[in-house]
Amino acid sequence: MKEYNLIINGNSYSVVINEVEETMAEVEVNGTPYQVTIDKPLKKIVSAPATRAPRAAAPSTARTSHSHTQTASTGGSYTVNSPLPGVILEVSVKEGDTVKAGQKLIVLEAMKMENNIEADRDGVVATIKVNKGDSVLEGAPLIILN
Numbered sequence: 497m498k499e500y501n502l503i504i505n506g507n508s509y510s511v512v513i514n515e516v517e518e519t520m521a522e523v524e525v526n527g528t529p530y531q532v533t534i535d536k537p538l539k540k541i542v543s544a545p546a547t548r549a550p551r552a553a554a555p556s557t558a559r560t561s562h563s564h565t566q567t568a569s570t571g572g573s574y575t576v577n578s579p580l581p582g583v584i585l586e587v588s589v590k591e592g593d594t595v596k597a598g599q600k601l602i603v604l605e606a607m608k609m610e611n612n613i614e615a616d617r618d619g620v621v622a623t624i625k626v627n628k629g630d631s632v633l634e635g636a637p638l639i640i641l642n
Contacts, residue, residue: 501579506609508579510616573622576613576639578632582606587628589639593621601639602626613638 502509514522521532586603589595595615602613619641626638 574641575637578634578636578638580606581633584626584628584630589621591621591624595619
């Protein structure tokens with residue numbers, strides 16, 4: 497399983513590639529499952545972190561709010577990573593805060609646009625890895641949720 501955060505025409509899409517078999521792929525875009533036909537047979541995707549998200553066509557039922565890339569780590573914690581390089585404008589939570597899915601965690605300025613980084617799931621803020629004014633790279637850990 498691979499997870500990507502794609503920004504297409506200013507809209508953010510969380511894309512999970514569950515399975516690829518020759519020219520068919522099972523994917524989820526913002527939680528909605530799709531069957532995708534690929535023009536050339538591909539090798540089965542190996543689970544490994546991606547350094548760059550591929551470009552894809554936007555699905556017609558996608559949300560327009562900004563989301564973020566998250567990766568599971570050991571011990572039941574969940575790391576919220578930066579979807580692109582930028583500068584932290586605001587940290588909206590404190591360590592120990594309980595957050596709900598969809599709640600704004602951080603405001604990231606990237607390419608002269610403000611991007612709300614939201615929680616994809618409920619949790620408790622265990623660690624905040626950044627401060628207001630910090631420059632971050634794509635994929636940099638921002639917040640760890642338990």
